Amino acid sequence: MLQAFIITLREGVEASLIVGIVFAYLSKIGRPELKKTVFWALASAIAASVAGAVVLARTQFNSDVFEGWVMLAAAAFVISMIWFMHKTARSMKGEIEAKVAKYTGGAGVSKLGLFFFVFLLVLREGVETVLILSAVSLNSTELLSFTGTLLGIAVSVVFGVLFIRGSVRINLQRFFRVTSVILYFVTFQLLVSGLHELSENGVLPSSAAEMRFIGPIVRNDLFFFVTMLALAGLMILMEQRRRAPEALPADATAADRRRAQWSQRRERMWMTAVVSTSFLFIFLSTAEFIYAKSSTALSPTSAVTLVGDQVTLPTAAINDDKLHRFGVHIDDGKGGSPEVRFLLYKKPDGNIVSVADACQICGPVGFYIGAQGITCKMCASPLNAASMGQPGGCNPIPLKSTAGGGQIVIAASDLKALVPHFEK
Incomplete structure (x- = not known):
């Protein structure tokens, strides 16, 4: 349950933060009519997320490839949003509404661009959440997993509302500066993650050198989440500390003064709620990240030796769904004898497969079984257990073996x- 809650919370808060920025931005530039477009995009993306995840789960289509293309498309729309915000910020001398209409080429173009901007970002988070949770459900009861998911979604929505309420009166130029930085982080994360998904699935060429750069970024993507939340929280906190009490005219009535005091208390309440929840989410996500890291250590390697021209292992020991890791020293013909690690794994169909504890892209970094299943230690890419023993992408390099008489022979x-x- 907790794992499902944290996963949904992280994905949901990212989407809520971005949608919250859009809502607050539309309020500031005087275009409330475009909020309907955002709601339509949200509803469409949620429906498409569920439908897309179901289709991907029931067909042979590669979900990672689909997600990679969605990420790159979303990155393009985020870049266009940043460009538009900068243009609007530079045009603040005149009537902002007129400038917005001019730069967007009319309401129709504005609505279409806004729709796809929100739709693609929420679709990416939605499909990813559904697919990740489908793996988590295998390790927890369905009811607890479902409850954690609902709680994560609910808290994410609450955060989005708090952010909109807490940022509505922030100076527009200051709002642009901070939210632009947040969107730059979103863009970078989308580009790197999209390229990673397409590279590991062979759509784009990749190499071990590339994965040494991209892998740690994808593996430690919590950095982006924490940074975006911290920036949003600090923006609200600084505004709260900077905000001076509203000056009232000398002839203001007692009712006017009470109304002003209530308005100020309400604003402080919204701002305090945003800051508190931001740093609470950072704490929870960091704690979950540290806990998850403890499960990424590779299991011990059992040493085996060549007997004649082969290695023989009993199949009786491979009776579970764990990775059984072995190592054997092989003469390389150059005076050295590096340890070659390999894995034996019982697939869902009951067959035992042998693979190298390395892949063509990331090298001999090893694989472990985490919350999402079999995972590459370099790039944190989860693998389909049924594809073990097949070449391609970040799958372990296939290793020939024969089974018979209760033995695996390599x-x-x-x-x-x-x-x-x-040797690399």
């Missing part, structure tokens, strides 16, 4: 072919 020549991967 030839020394096949192990020697893996030596170059473990």
Whole structure:
């Protein structure tokens, strides 16, 4: 339940923060009629997220490839949103409403661009959340997982409302500066994550050098979430500390003074709520991240030796869904004997498959079983258990083996072919 809650909270708060920025922005520039477009985009994205996740789960279409393209498309719309906000900020001398209409080429174009901006960002978060939670459900009861998901969504929506209420009276130029930085982080995260998904699935060319750069960024994507929340919280906090009591005319009535005091107390309440929830979310997400990191350590390697020209292992020991890691020293013909690590794994269909503890893209970094299943330690990419033993993407390099008489037999020549991967 807690894991489902944290996953939904992280994905939902990112979407709520971005949508909250859009709502607050529309209020500031005097275009409240466009809020209907945002609501339509939200509803469409939520429906498409569920439908898309169901289709991806029931077909052979690669969900990672779909998500990669959605991320890149969303990044393009975020960049256009930043460009538009900068243009609007530079045009603040005149009537902002007129300038907005001029720069967007009319209400129709504005609505269409706004719709796809919100739709793609929420779709990306929605599909990713549904797919991740489908994996989490395998490790927890469905009721608890569903409850955690609902709580995460509810808290995310509350945060979005708090952010809109707390930022509505912030100076427009200051609002532009901070939210532009947040959107730059969103853009960078989308670009890197999109390229990573497409690279590991062979759509784009990739190499170990590229993954050494992209992998740690994707693996530690909590940094983006924490930074965006911290910026939003600090923006509200600084405004709260800077805000002076509203000056009232000398002839103001007692009712006017009470109304002004109530308005100021209400604004402080909204701002305090945004700051408090922002840093509470940061604490919860960081705690979950630290806990998750403790489960990424590779299991111990069991040493085996060549007997003649082969390695023989009993199949009786491979009777669960864990990764069984082995290592054997192989003469490389150059005076060295690097350890070649390989894995034995019982697939969902009951067959035992042998693979190298390395992949073509990321190298010999190893694999572990985490919350999302079998995962590459370099790029944190989850794998489909049914695809173990198949080449391509970030899958472990296939290793030939034969099974019979209660034994798994791996030839020394096949192990020697893996030596170059473990010498890197």
